[in-house]
Amino acid sequence: MASLKYSRQREVIKSYLSTTDSHPTADTVYMHVREQFPHISLGTVYRNLNLLTDIGEAIKITTPDGAVRFDGVTSPHYHALCTECERLFDLDMNVSESIIEEARACFPGTIHSHSAIFYGVCSHCLGKKH
Amino acid sequence: MASLKYSRQREVIKSYLSTTDSHPTADTVYMHVREQFPHISLGTVYRNLNLLTDIGEAIKITTPDGAVRFDGVTSPHYHALCTECERLFDLDMNVSESIIEEARACFPGTIHSHSAIFYGVCSHCLGKKH
DNA sequence: CTCTCTGCAAAACGTTTGCAATACT
């Protein structure tokens, strides 16, 4: 296991992630971080997002629309993806421990994490239906 | 909306999907189908898997390991992904309707589907830990 | 001094698409 060294780039990425709730893609992170760090490279953004995910300071959210989203909130929570505008929302509800227990009971191994996404159409997109 | 025409390729893909519970990637489907259909192209496999998904005869499962998996079982159920061997398991447990209701209550719109994946290490991989 | 991290560019990967030919109805 490699030991971590400080890097300004990683610090900026981490702080951007912690101040937004928009679940940005790597590319969105890249564009924002570049405002403070014009020479940062996309590869560095990817490397740090993966590193933060590995050490548990960020979460990867895999959605069916191509790009992976990142979330600086690492406490377990559910998400809802609008299938029209592709915005990703946090759901303000408890992750039921009983469902994880139930899953543990029927999975032949050790479950260590749970991720759920609900798909729907958000109120904003419902309004402008054609 | 386009009307469907019969195609032997689609039929073979559909039947392969319905006889396996291994949640194959498009590429895996391609390799198997090619045994009966040596000249089928990967593009055709993708087109048909997407088409089957659109008409509700297959389900896309988005996992964080690169490729999308397909499932011929379209009734709602949970999955568990082994983070070591990347096998994807069906979980033999009920999808709780109450959790969907709860989500509906706090999502500002209309929820139409729910997908959950549990991550863990399957018993097979637990055995050969180094 | 050593080992991690960076920028850059190229490559890898899964997936989609344009096109002319073919199969279905």
Next chain:
DNA sequence: AGTATTGCAAACGTTTTGCAGAGAG
């Protein structure tokens, strides 16, 4: 005949990687 579907190959968007140089401990 008319339209959906196919095979092929090129293109696409996202993510990873090899490398030489810069930065942190």
